[in-house]
Amino acid sequence: MTSQFTKVTHERVDFELDASGLLCPLPVYRASLALNQLSPGQVLRVITTDPGALEDIPALARQTGNTLLGTEREQERALFWIEKGARS
């Protein structure tokens, strides 16, 4: 399986991963694969619907040395902006 993410032209977003409809551990698994493709300083936006992702994605950022820049809730969707760290 490979992570599916598409490049988007948006300020502070270099790549986007839509993990809507996916349950744990898939949002974290795919976000991790996506982050591995980024260069330091690039920003990944992750979209999730799994309630567990509200804590899982911040935990992923902490554990992998990347920076959670922001989160946003819109109804059942949650959006996360993660900046790739220098040493992750």
Next chain:
Amino acid sequence: MTDVRTRPGDALVDEADRRRRIALVASKGTLDQAYPPLILATTAASLGWEAGVYFTFYGLDIIHQDRLEKLKVASLANPAGPIQLPNLLGALPGATAAATKMMKKWMTDARMPSVPEFIEMSQDLGVRFFACSTTMGVMGVVEDDLIKGCEIAGAAAFLDFAADADVQLFV
């Protein structure tokens, strides 16, 4: 502050450089019990941790080439499980097959990977699979029966790996 994970004789490693590690034991060979260790190992590897799973007793079936596709849900395993039957009826022929079919449907409907897919995902992420050598001997399983990439290990070898783990779980 003393780092409890640093033991006498260990090389001094910058804590920030040290990878976390999880050691899991998979001791059950039913479909429902195959998922938790594989999910945790896949997640740990996604977090950048080192991960290893020790497959022992019926858990060895999870990495047995001929058996991993045939793992079943025991209808007696969970009285509140997929098939709502009194336990006595759970012993009837067909109850296990029905419970297994139902769980597979739940997983597919929820877009969850199958056990073989989780095995592939975790191995691709570098999760180490340890096959219990005693179980192999007792059950007449040889290395060629196992999926590729397994390490045959006794308890001491696994404990040597687990001793340096931050998290150890028995499933």
